[in-house]
Amino acid sequence: MASIRSPEPHSAADPFELQRLAEELAEREATSPPVATAFDEVSKAERDLPIYVPLSHENPYLRAEAFNVEEFLLSRAYTSLPDLRLELRDYLATLKEELVRLINDDYEAFISLSTDLRGEGARLERMKAPLKDLKYQVLTPREQGTRKILQDIQDNTEQKLKERSxxxxxxxxxxxxxxxxxxxxxxxxxxxxxxxxxxxxxxxxxxxxxxxxxxxxxxxxxxxxxxxxxxxxxxxxxxxxxxxxxxxxxxxxxxxxxxxxxxxxxxxxxxxxxxxxxxxxxxxxxxxxxxxxxxxxxxxxxxxxxxxxxxECLRTYDMLGLWRDAEDVLRKEVVRDFVKKTIHPNALSTPHSPIVPHTPFAPSSAASGARPHTPLPTATHPPRTPYTPFTAFASKQNPFALSLHPSAGGAEAAPPIHMLDDRDDSLAALYNAVLRFVDRDLKRVMEIAEGVCAKSGARGRREAGEQGAGFEVMANVVWAEVGRAIMDELGSVVFAAGKPDEFRKHHETTQAFTRALEFLAPSLHSIEVMRAHPTYTAFERRWQLPVYFQLRWKEIVTKVEESLATTRLERLSSKAIAPFVTAQAAIVWDAINTCWSAEVYIPELSHRFWKLTLQLISRYKAWLDNSLPAFEPPSKVAAAVAAEKMGLTPGSPANLPRAATPNLPTEAASPESTAVDEISLQQFSTAIIDIKAMDAEVVKLWREELSVMMPESIDDGSDENIGPEAEPSYFVSLIFRPVRTFFGVGSADGPGAPLRDELLQSYAEEIFEIVTQRYIHFLSAMKKTEESLRRLKKNKKTSYSLFGSSSSRDDDGRADEEKIRVQMVLDVEAFGKDAESLGVSVQQSETFKILREMAGSTLTDAAEYDDM
Structure with missing residues (x-):
């Protein structure tokens, strides 16, 4: 059997004796002294040749749960495929040899395993017998049983744990x-x-x-x-x-x-x-x-x-949540003394001492009375000075002042103070003193307080709806003191509406002061809080704008009524009233201009001046109707009008005279009739000239000024500008309520709930028809009454006057009737929807169609009557 050890020096696996050379190199390096060369900088792992590692049981790739061929081959990349095959065959032989050795070593014990297990079944049965008795003792509910003992031990343990906790x-x-x-x-x-x-x-x-x-x-x-x-x-x-x-x-x-x-x-x-x-x-x-x-x-x-x-103090206040205490200290130590010295009953009659501005502005500028700003428009312009509205607070730019120049020394220019024109205006001078004081002594403190709130998170809590979180110096300190002082000390002068010219000037100056003060606020949120402050609300309510408008209204209307008292058109040769030719038209136009002039107009009264403008135009129209003679068209014109009513177009063959019977020349007109015609022609031409001039001037006024000055929506809060109700009347939902209650519609139960499927629709249809017929009856009676009243009003002619006439009362009555009609349409539609919810076929009901047509036709009739 081949060994898995390293091959011999002269074997085919190592023909170049690399192993022997590596061992000799290692011995030489161990015995020779180290020499510092550049080669020493290379790590040992980079210098050594790859070590041959024979295959064994400890190889991680062979011990893996899932054998990966690619990883194994990459780990043996230094071995050729024939050599790797020889290694694998040697490793396989080694495994077989070890398996045979294991079997031989444990064969005797393996053979005797079955004989050793004989009789173990009976022994296991004998061991199982005591378990039944032990189970019985554990599960038996005896007072001194094992289970109770264990339970007591557990309870004691839990009690000890609870006591320790x-x-x-x-x-x-x-x-x-x-x-x-x-x-x-x-x-x-x-x-x-x-x-x-x-x-x-x-x-x-x-x-x-x-x-x-x-x-x-x-x-x-x-x-x-x-x-x-x-x-x-x-x-x-x-x-x-x-x-x-x-x-x-x-x-x-x-x-x-x-x-x-x-x-x-x-x-x-x-x-x-x-x-x-x-x-x-x-x-x-x-x-x-x-x-x-x-x-x-x-x-x-x-x-x-x-x-x-x-x-540091403001941070401490913010940490403790004592924002109001800091504002109270600032109010007592800084603001209150200045307000007492500056705003008092004689403040508008005494000169104001100059306030030294902060760096980098030179103190001599304020002391000398120089005003580095663009002044506001004064009231010394001609009467037709168009109103210039103040720019609202939208950005950190000064709408009515130039940038202040830096002082000597090369310092950068600070943000400008939005000053007012205090020439010949003691109130503006007072407001300028307040603005300089706020800019000098309070602006920096407000900015620091705003920064402290931003860093501490008070601003986030404030925006989330927490009341009173954060500093509000502008609202609770500046405006609370200044606004209250103006109302208490100077209220009888500033808010006095008895003198319209002074009142408008004070209002304009005060509004400019408020906007300028808002420019000094550290953030938009502080401006919103200031406008929502009770003192600000009370300050705005002190302006008696309706009283001012009534005085202006009386001035304007009195002149117009005096000029329109003469019901005769007289053409004047004066060029002072151009492009008009009558004094009445010029006076009406001058009244319209006066409403929107800079000396009269106040933005908060735009809806009232707009209404007065329309009334002036309507009054001029009524005067023309009463001043012009009755127009009687010639016979040819009358015939053409009659033919047009009959459906014949002028100039058609049926309308032309026969050629065989030419019209004979009529008798020559008398000198009296000719003179009357000349007078009528002159009056009508005069009226046409003034009407065209009035139309051109009004359109020009609207295009150049009013369209910019007027707000998007006009609503003065009075009953005359309230539109029709957007919801039906309350009693409409009560019509079918007894039916819903009886049959349990929309509720848990009702007396007739079991009969709902059988009788609900039939009962609802019967009630629907009865109520619809009653509505038709009431509408018919109302329409007849209205038609009779219209005939009476049409036959009764009354003069028109802006000081409250029957015509104005008729207009109010028409508006009320219109509201009633619109409300009736809403009620009818709501009644139909309520019936549909109960299963009634509303769209197929002829009675309901008649009711709907009657409700809509009343509106049409009213519109036709208004056009007459």
């Missing part, structure tokens, strides 16, 4: 209480809070230390203030952890937590007080530094330190 929980709870106690003690020591048991001496010493710390906050030592800010931030972090631990401990109902709650509250109040004191002192120092207006590097360094302290 409870002990672990109590241990963890004790650790939690110890942690809470240590945290309270540590916080009291950090905040220098006295313990009642320490005695009065210690209390006085600690209070003295607290006074020293507070005095350091207002002192010139900025390092102490900065250290104090960081110290309070660390205390706040420790306090939040304490609150979390207290919350967890309250789940167990510990008396220690209840007794220690006053200490926790004292820590909170002390921390809040210290934080308020530090924040207030920092704000005062920052404001004082800005008022000095120094431009040195030292002042800039101090200012950056103060800003860092403000940021």
């Amino acid at each position: 409870k002990i672990r929980e109590q241990k963890a709870f004790l650790h939690l209480l110890l942690k809470i106690s240590e945290s309270i003690t540590r916080l009291e020591s950090l905040l220098l809070i006295t313990v009642p048991s320490d005695g009065d001496r210690i209390s006085s010493e600690v209070n003295a230390l607290r006074d020293i710390h507070r005095s350091d906050d207002r002192g010139p030592d900025d390092r102490t203030r900065a250290n104090r800010a960081k110290h309070l931030a660390r205390v706040a972090s420790e306090y939040t952890q304490l609150l979390y631990h207290v919350f967890r401990a309250r789940e167990y109902g510990s008396a220690f937590i209840d007794e220690s709650q006053w200490r926790v509250d004292r820590i909170k109040s002390t921390l809040s007080s210290d934080l308020d004191h530090l924040f207030a002192s920092t704000l005062v120092a920052l404001a004082a530094g800005r008022e000095q207006g120094r431009e040195t590097k030292a002042s800039e360094l101090e200012r950056s330190k103060w800003v860092a302290d403000v940021t």
Whole structure:
């Protein structure tokens, strides 16, 4: 049998004696000293020749569960296929030899296996007999049985485990209480809070230390203030952890937590007080530094330190959730004093001291009264000055001011302040002072607060709907103080609608101030919160816009009615009223222009001015109808109109006179009739000229101005602009309710539920027909009544006036009737759908078709009547 060992030196498997050469090379390298060559950098594995590994049982490819031929051949890549075949044959012979040896070694035991197992069956039966008795003892429910013993052991084990678990929980709870106690003690020591048991001496010493710390906050030592800010931030972090631990401990109902709650509250109040004191002192120092207006590097360094302290304080406020406390400090320390000094009853009559702007603007610019901005339009323009609406807040761009130039020194230009034109306008000057103050002392604080909320996640909670999360300085501080001061101190002047010109100017200036103030807001969300603030809502309600409109309406309409009192068209030769030829048309057009001029128009009253414009045009039409003489067409024109009504086209053969009987010339017209015709021709031509001019001017006004100024939808909130109801009347659903209740339709059960399949449809059809006939009867009676009323109104002619006439009341009545008709159509459709749900064939009912046609025909008749 061939061996699986390495071949001999002169065998055919190793003709070049590679094995011997490899062994000699290894011995030479072991005995010779190492020589540092470049060849040493190559690893030994890269220098050695492939080692021949004979096949054996330890080969991983042969021991694998699934033999892979490709992997096995790749592992023997250095062996040729004839040599590999010889190796495999040698390995097969080795396996056979080992198998035969195993069989020979264990043959005797294999043969005696059957004889050794004789009698084992009876032995197994004897071993099985005690198991029955053991099973009986285990399953027998005796008081002292094995099962009860085991159950007792199990119960005792579970009880011990529960006790150990409870002990672990109590241990963890004790650790939690110890942690809470240590945290309270540590916080009291950090905040220098006295313990009642320490005695009065210690209390006085600690209070003295607290006074020293507070005095350091207002002192010139900025390092102490900065250290104090960081110290309070660390205390706040420790306090939040304490609150979390207290919350967890309250789940167990510990008396220690209840007794220690006053200490926790004292820590909170002390921390809040210290934080308020530090924040207030920092704000005062920052404001004082800005008022000095120094431009040195030292002042800039101090200012950056103060800003860092403000940021740290705001972070601490945000960590503790004391956003309103920070706003209250800012309101008391910075805003309230300025508002009291600036906004008072005599504020519009006293000059305002200039406010030094912040860096990089030169203080001399504000002090000298220079205004680096584009002024707003003033009220010194001709009456036909078109209204220029203010640009709404859509981007961080100034719609009515130029960019401010950087000051000397190469500093970059800061965002511009959106200033108002305060020339000859004391209210605008007051608003400019407020804008400069907000830009100088509050804008940076608002931006820092917004950034703190963004980093801490308060903005996300605020957007998710959590009320009161985050800082709202613009709404709760700036506008709350400024808006309330304007209403309380200057309300009788700013919101007085008795003088329309001043009222419109104040409204325009105030709206510009509001938009400019919104440009200083740190985010769009802060603007939305400001507009939703109760003070902002109350401020907007103080504008008595309906009163202002009534005054303007009286001014405009009075002139128009005075000019239209003369019911005669007189052409004037003056060119001042061009392109019109009558004074009445020029006055009506001037009234329309006045509604939309910059001196009268207010955007919030656009719906009212639009209605007044339509009323003026309608009034002019009524005046023309009453002023023009009755038109009597000639006989030929009358004949053509009659032929057209009969269905004959003018100029048809049936309408032409016979050639054999030509018409004889009529008698010449008298001088009186000729004069009357000349007067009528002149009046009609005058009316046509004014009508065409009015049409052209109104279309031009709409195309160039009104289409831009008017909102997408006009709704003044009054009953006259409310459309028809979008839902049917409530009583429609009550018609078939008794039927549904009796047969149990849509409910669990009813008295006639068993009869539903048999009688529901027939009963519903009978009720449907009866109700439909009653509807038809009522509609017929209503239509007859309306037709009689229309005849009376048509025969009764009344004059038209904008001051409330019968014609205007008739228009209101028509609108009400139209609403009733539309509502009736909705009710009929809803009634049909309700009947269909009960199995009634509504579409095949002739009675319902008549009812639907009657409901629709009333609308058509109303439209025809309105066109007459």
